Amino acid sequence: ITVSNDSRFSHFTDIRSAVRYAMMFKKMFPTFDATPSVLIKEGSYEVSKPIAITKDITISGVGPATVISRASSFRTLCQISTSESYIPNSYKSLFMIGMSDDLELGTYKTGDASQIKNGVTFKNFTYKTGGTVNGVGSVFSISHKEDDFEQFVFENISFLGPTNAK
Secondary structure (H helix, E strand, O other), X not given: OEEOOOHHHOOXXXXXXXXXXXXXXXXXXXXXXXXXXXXXXXXXXXXXXXXXXXXXXXXXXXOOXXXXXXXXXXXXXXXXXXXXXXXXXXXXXXEEEOOEEEOOOOEEEOOOOOOOOOXXXXXXXXXXXXXXXXXXXXXXEEOOOOOOOOOEEEEEEEEEOOOOOO
């Protein structure tokens, strides 16, 4: 499954749609016994809503030329008045791993990593904050049961912060 800024050269032009498609793979292809893979081609991609990952997947870019950031509306969601009032909230994460949800209804529940069997892999891209930081939001949040044996791999990911980071 490919993502590109040019629809002539990919299946999708936004990451969230490609991942949602990959999450439906097992339903569409019940005999497909491999981990779906999303390849994000070079370019800059803004994500406006959290991306839920509830099944095995590999998400990879082509290296530093694949740049992922939060859209300004997503950054607004992460605003806080002071760092002392911050309470971690996984629903402000860019990638919510192991959380079941109904995105169409806007409802979320945590703790469903039961369909992650072989693992979740992220590799070969750059995460850029996308603007000045006046809030807190994780890039990745993982929800799983302590007795499960899921594998989570993060490989060759660069994080670029803003000039106002302290």
